[in-house]
Amino acid sequence: MNNFFLEDIINKKLSSNEHDDIVPNGLQIEGTAVIKRIITGVTACQALLDKALFYNVDAIIVHHGYFWKNESRYIHNMQRKRLKTILSHDINLYSWHLPLDIHPELGNNAQIAKKLNICIQGNILPYVFWGSLKNKITGFEFAKQIEKKFKKYPIHLYENAPLHISRIAWCSGRGQGFIKQACAFGIDAFLTGEISEETIHIAKELGIHFFSLGHHATEKDGVKSLGEWLHNKYNLCVDFIDIYNPA
CATH class of the missing domain: 3.40.1390.30 (NIF3 (NGG1p interacting factor 3)-like)
Structure with a gap:
């Protein structure tokens, strides 16, 4: 599936344009044009990115992505490593925040x-x-x-x-x-x-x-349900990765 087409079908499913959010929803970082394998997770932390490399995926879909309004605009240290991992391996990063909190079916x-x-x-x-x-x-x-x-x-x-x-x-x-x-x-x-x-x-x-x-x-069941919907409706290979977090 084309990476921008994937963004479009999820935006429509979650009615993303109806929500004023504090983070961009949709395709946050563009990667390879053709998507065959996806992992989903709650937060785009380094542990999830490492799992993406292990499974050799084309896309990551999360609930907590990047570029929040209150974040620093400087790309240093932890954020540099995260972005370098994504960009150097041509991975697409998608994130849906409020739309995935309140959707009446998948949220x-x-x-x-x-x-x-x-x-x-x-x-x-x-x-x-x-x-x-x-x-x-x-x-x-x-x-x-x-x-x-x-x-x-x-x-x-x-x-x-x-x-x-x-x-x-x-x-x-x-x-x-x-x-x-x-x-x-x-x-x-x-x-x-x-x-x-x-x-x-x-x-x-x-x-x-x-x-x-x-x-x-x-907040882990929303993105997990989104992945299941993509698999059932579009026959995409999607795996949910639960990175342990007690908080």
């Missing part, structure tokens, strides 16, 4: 709902979903369910929270800043990737269950 938040059997009811904010559980369960039961599905036990705050959970809001990645808006909407629990110092107090004082699973854990 990170949609995949969280699918894994945890949450019925999506709508959005509190563009990046914050809310839904309901089929049956009420205790916060501890829900934490065990999260552990079972994600192979990782979450940080669970529950002081002053109700015993059972039925309405839940969630946001993949760095979503702890939306906890107040979620609580104002009326929920029993909030799940996200990261946690901050003030989150402890907010969850306690607003009386909800709060679950922090890690940024990486909440």
Whole structure:
């Protein structure tokens, strides 16, 4: 498949032009024109690039790519090594950030709902979903369910929270800043990737269950699902590479 055609079909699938992002979405670094083998991953770190060389791929698709608005414009040290690896081996680097967080089918938040059997009811904010559980369960039961599905036990705050959970809001990645808006909407629990110092107090004082699973854990299923979609629809050879990250 042509590298720019691949960019076009994913942009259309994810409706990329509808999102104002802090990072460019699509083909960030052009490589070989013909793509036969692809790997996907969460972040375009050096470990993932090394895997790309090992598997001799033509393209890498990630959720966290390069050229963020708050990044330095100088190409030194770590960034130089990363770019040299990509350019010297003629690899295409693709990245989709917000479009891959909120897509209703392939997105990170949609995949969280699918894994945890949450019925999506709508959005509190563009990046914050809310839904309901089929049956009420205790916060501890829900934490065990999260552990079972994600192979990782979450940080669970529950002081002053109700015993059972039925309405839940969630946001993949760095979503702890939306906890107040979620609580104002009326929920029993909030799940996200990261946690901050003030989150402890907010969850306690607003009386909800709060679950922090890690940024990486909440954002690996979107890009993995995108790769599976490419394989099933276009018969492309795509492998997901999970570079361990506890955060």
